[in-house]
Each structure stands twice: as C-alpha cells, then as structure tokens.
Amino acid sequence: MELVQDTRNGEIAALGALLERHRAGMRAVAMSLLGNSPDADDAVQDASLIALRRIGDLRQPDSVGPWLRAVVRNICRTRLRSAPHPVPLADLPGLPDPAGLAGLTAGAGPEQVIDRHAMQDWLWCAIDELSPVLRTTVMLRHFSPRTPSYQEMATLYGVPVGTVRSRLNEARSRLVTAMAATAEAAHPDVRALSRESAEAAAETLAAAEQGRLAELAAERWTADVGYYAGRRRVGGRDFLIRGMADDLEAGVRQRFVSAVAGRDTVIWEMDLVNPPDHPDHCPPAVAWLMSMKGARMHQLRLFHAPRP
Numbered sequence: 001m002e003l004v005q006d007t008r009n010g011e012i013a014a015l016g017a018l019l020e021r022h023r024a025g026m027r028a029v030a031m032s033l034l035g036n037s038p039d040a041d042d043a044v045q046d047a048s049l050i051a052l053r054r055i056g057d058l059r060q061p062d063s064v065g066p067w068l069r070a071v072v073r074n075i076c077r078t079r080l081r082s083a084p085h086p087v088p089l090a091d092l093p094g095l096p097d098p099a100g101l102a103g104l105t106a107g108a109g110p111e112q113v114i115d116r117h118a119m120q121d122w123l124w125c126a127i128d129e130l131s132p133v134l135r136t137t138v139m140l141r142h143f144s145p146r147t148p149s150y151q152e153m154a155t156l157y158g159v160p161v162g163t164v165r166s167r168l169n170e171a172r173s174r175l176v177t178a179m180a181a182t183a184e185a186a187h188p189d190v191r192a193l194s195r196e197s198a199e200a201a202a203e204t205l206a207a208a209e210q211g212r213l214a215e216l217a218a219e220r221w222t223a224d225v226g227y228y229a230g231r232r233r234v235g236g237r238d239f240l241i242r243g244m245a246d247d248l249e250a251g252v253r254q255r256f257v258s259a260v261a262g263r264d265t266v267i268w269e270m271d272l273v274n275p276p277d278h279p280d281h282c283p284p285a286v287a288w289l290m291s292m293k294g295a296r297m298h299q300l301r302l303f304h305a306p307r308p
Contacts, residue, residue, distance in 0.1 A: 019048050022065050026072045031078035045172050047071040053307030128263040134171040136265050148303050158230025197261035201268045208244045221297045228301050252282050266290045
C-alpha cells in the first residue's frame with residue numbers, strides 16, 4: 001500500500017491517514033476484549049504508537065490491517081493476563097503469526113535493521129522534545145519493563161489517577177507533532193545512550209558493594225539530590241547512601257536488568273536478591289526513576305514491583 005510506504009519514509013500525514021482508515025477495526029477488537037472502557041481506548045492508542053515505531057517491520061503492506069488488529073489484540077490479552085500492568089512499548093510480546101503476518105522481524109536484512117533503528121532514534125528524539133513531565137509519563141508507560149499501573153504512577157508522583165491519564169493522552173498527541181517537527185533532523189543513537197546508562201548502573205552497584213558509593217555520588221549526583229515519595233522530599237544524598245548500605249548489610253543485593261535513558265530522565269530496572277534466611281525482606285524488583293540535571297542524578301523515586 002502506498003500509505004504504508006509513505007509512513008516508512010517518515011511522512012506523519014500518511015501514518016495519520018493509515019491509522020484513521022483502520023481505527024474502527026482496531027477499536028472493535030479492543031472493545032470485544034476489554035469492553036467499552038478507557039482501557040480499550042488506551043489499547044488503540046498504544047497500538048498506534050507501536051505502529052509508528054515498528055511499521056518498518058511489516059513485510060507485506062497489504063497486511064497492515066490484520067497487523068494493526070493483531071497488535072491491539074496482543075495488548076488487550078496481555079492486560080487481561082497481567083492487569084493492572086500495561087504493556088511496555090519497548091518490549092511488546094511476540095505477535096501472532098497468521099498468514100500474511102509471518103516474518104515481521106525474522107530474517108530482516110541490513111536495510112530493514114537500519115530502518116528500524118532509525119525509527120527508534122527518531123521516536124526518542126521526539127520524546128526528548130516533550131516537557132519533562134510528559135516525557136517521564138511516556139517512558140514509564142511504554143519503555144519500562146515493569147511499568148507501574150495508573151494507580152501506582154499516581155502514587156509515585158502524588159497526583160490523582162485522572163492526572164496520569166490526561167498526561168498520557170497529551171503526551172501521545174504531542175509526540176506525533178514532535179515527530180513531525182523532527183522528521184528531517186539528525187537523530188542521536190539512543191542505544192548508545194542507554195548502553196552508557198547501563199554501564200553507569202553497574203558502576204553504581206559495584207561502588208555500593210565496595211563501600212565507595214559516597215565517592216561516586218559526589219561525582220555523579222547533584223549536591224542537593226533528593227529522594228521523593230510522591231511530592232514529598234524524604235531525604236538527600238546521605239539518606240540514599242545510608243539506605244543502600246543498610247540493604248547490603250541485611251544481605252540484599254540489586255542485580256541490574258536494563259536501562260532506558262532519555263535526555264533528562266533515566267530508568268534503571270533491578271532485580272532484588274534477598275538473603276536465603278530472609279527471602280521476603282524486599283520485593284522482587286525495583287525501578288530507579290531518575291530526573292537528571294546536567295547529566296547528574298537530581299531526583300530519585302523508587303517503584304517496587306509488587307510481590308507475586
């Protein structure tokens with residue numbers, strides 16, 4: 001289809017027309033699984049962002065309709081299986097593979113791989129054009145493997161659930177506009193940024209275990225760094241260093257899982273390994289949500305994954 005090719009070439013208007021053409025079918029799938037609820041609308045919006053990011057994976061343009069409906073179906077089923085947690089955009093589980101959808105990613109040649117990475121860089125460049133609040137909302141919703149639910153995000157920032165929903169809707173709308181504005185720009189390699197952040201996470205954990213966290217913090221955290229619970233500042237640098245030391249003394253270890261880095265927001269995902277004699281000391285995992293200032297951590301919030 002011509003619209004698919006135009007979308008692959010970065011034409012935002014073509015993507016809008018493509019999604020509008022298939023929106024009714026996408027919403028019908030969402031409503032059949034989730035009912036006539038805000039979650040159904042969210043699923044369609046999530047699928048639209050996935051289409052924006054992964055349209056280059058589609059080998060057969062005439063299968064775009066079934067592909068979009070499959071994306072919606074997959075999002076809905078994942079939500080039903082693991083409610084209240086939404087599907088991270090960056091780690092969407094494998095799509096069904098009916099006739100016409102086979103080989104979405106398998107066997108992709110160098111050109112397809114380059115195109116897909118270029119789309120990711122373009123998307124991240126657009127995300128960096130959002131305001132810090134909207135940028136963080138999008139990153140939590142779509143790029144964190146252990147994404148908080150709406151209620152958990154509201155608690156994390158000390159705002160009503162409705163505010164979280166409205167921020168996400170505004171972020172989605174502005175994201176398309178930002179992508180249009182940055183379509184012709186050179187985009188930085190976001191994978192390199194996340195790799196650097198992953199190295200920083202490993203170095204932070206190693207420094208804590210070696211008793212050097214204060215030294216590292218002086219270099220990589222701002223002088224007035226704060227740990228926040230909702231809107232309340234709980235403590236500063238000494239509080240954070242002491243908290244990590246207490247966990248280590250109790251036999252708890254953090255094991256790095258992944259890093260997602262934007263211009264001034266970073267998310268580190270960690271598994272928490274409890275001591276054998278106290279297996280329930282900590283929840284199974286934690287996400288460090290960091291706001292950066294001059295490439296140094298300035299604010300930290302922690303999201304602990306719920307116990308199984």
